[in-house]
Amino acid sequence: MTWPHGPEGLAGDARVSAPPPVEGRSGPGTWAGGAEAPVTGQWLGLGADSSVAAPEREAPAGRGGRRGRGAPPPAVPGAVPATGLAPPVRQPRLVELDLLRFVAAFTVMAFHYMAASRSLWDESPVVLFEPVKYVTTLGILGVELFFLISGFVILMSAWGHSLRRFAVSRFARLYPAYWFTVIALYVLYTYTSVEYFKPNLDTVGYVINLTMLQEAFGVIPAGGVFWSLWVELKFYFLISIVVITGVNLRRAMGFMWVWLAAAIFAEWLQNDLVTEIVMPRQAPYFIAGMAFYLIYREGSTVTRWGFVLVGYACSLYVALERIQSRIDLVGIKNFPAPPPAVIAWITVIYVLMAAVALGWLRWVRWRALTTVGALTYPLYLVHQNVSAVFIPGFRESMNPWVLAGGTMLASILLSYAVYRLVDRPGQRLLRRLMGRSPMEQRQASVP
Secondary structure: OOOOOOOOOOOOOOEEEEOOEEEOOOOOOEOOOEEEEEOOOOOOOOOOOOOOOOOOEEEEOOOOOOEEEOOOOOOOOOOOOOOOOOOOOOEEEEEHHHHHHHHHHHHHHHHHHHHHHHHHHHHHOOOOOOOOHHHHHHHHHHHHHHHOOOOHHHHHHHHOOOHHHHHHHHHHHHHHHHHHHHHHHHHHHHHHOOOOOOOOOOOHHHHHHHHOOOOOOOOOOOOOOOOOHHHHHHHHHHHHHHHHOOOHHHHHHHHHHHHHHHHHHHHHHHHHHHHHHOOOOOOHHHHHHHHHHHHHHHOOOOOHHHHHHHHHHHHHHHHHHHHHHHHHHOOOOOOOOOHHHHHHHHHHHHHHHHHHHHOOOOOOOOOOOOHHHHHHHHHHHHHHHHHHHHHHOOOOOOOOHHHHHHHHHHHHHHHHHHHHHHHHHHHHHHHHHOOOOOOHHHHHOOO
């Protein structure tokens, strides 16, 4: 029995502010005793506007568990405005997720520069970078860490949001840097002689790529890493089913049960349409990430850790199968990733996420990690095509280690520029244009 394949190749952070819950209400974000705790958030931790925020104080325990780390305390009578919603309160950030996200992006970049792209170097990069070959080849699984983080953070940022607000926050977070990258790739491959990683697209194809829905239209992605953005979008569409009704513990758990069952069914059915929707190859990571967030927020239970263990077991299976398919394609000599190394990598990323969920990494408080997290999404988008510009032009005259390191540095600097000049102002503009509903705009205009 084989799991469906996908292309090889992401982007989650939420500044979550947790206002006090409202007594005597039920619905999204319901706490013990019937109090509702709305939570606001921005998406996947990629910058000052998007670094993950950790609710500071503890809430009543989830069913059968200890007190959660991430929840607000019970409401104080009379402390909440008549609207039923308290003003957002800025909370500390989960900068440890910014660090993990950068680790994921860096491993993907190392894989592309030092293990995958034979054509760039005109010889096997595994031979050129032989001392680190067992590490760089595992970078192909860096995106799986992204998916784990995304499951954690997207559930966090969806909690207490309306569908419209959730959609606006996702759109504003994803598209500014993405639009810049698509336009830059169009200019690069239309008006220069660069050929490496050039997509077989005409102008219409690039325009369709601007939607990020190109794969739904049967159009190839303009960038080699864009496949994972389509996976992320499908995850958002799926979790929107819960957002419509309001995310709370019961509904989140129900969604995870249904998705896990659907993934198992899709594996058995082997239907292309069902596989495309359910994503059995990526579902274990997202579901485990969501379970980690519930552990972080509500505390440990056997069921929540059960989701983690099932996700871990499925992740091992799909990761080993993915690596073996790569070895079958290029040979073990060109892709030396033995099963023990794959198992070790998947185990490490799960242990790291468990450490986040249990609060073991709260000591990580380096302020610069906010910026490091901010440039992760642009870095993921642009790094492969930066290598197409630098490596072929200098490979004959520069030491490969120096060239690879210099290209990595150039990618990081470009990513920082994209974040400061495009991504951050673009997010602010889109949120200003889209952030208020027509009713809110009319109310704001009334003196």
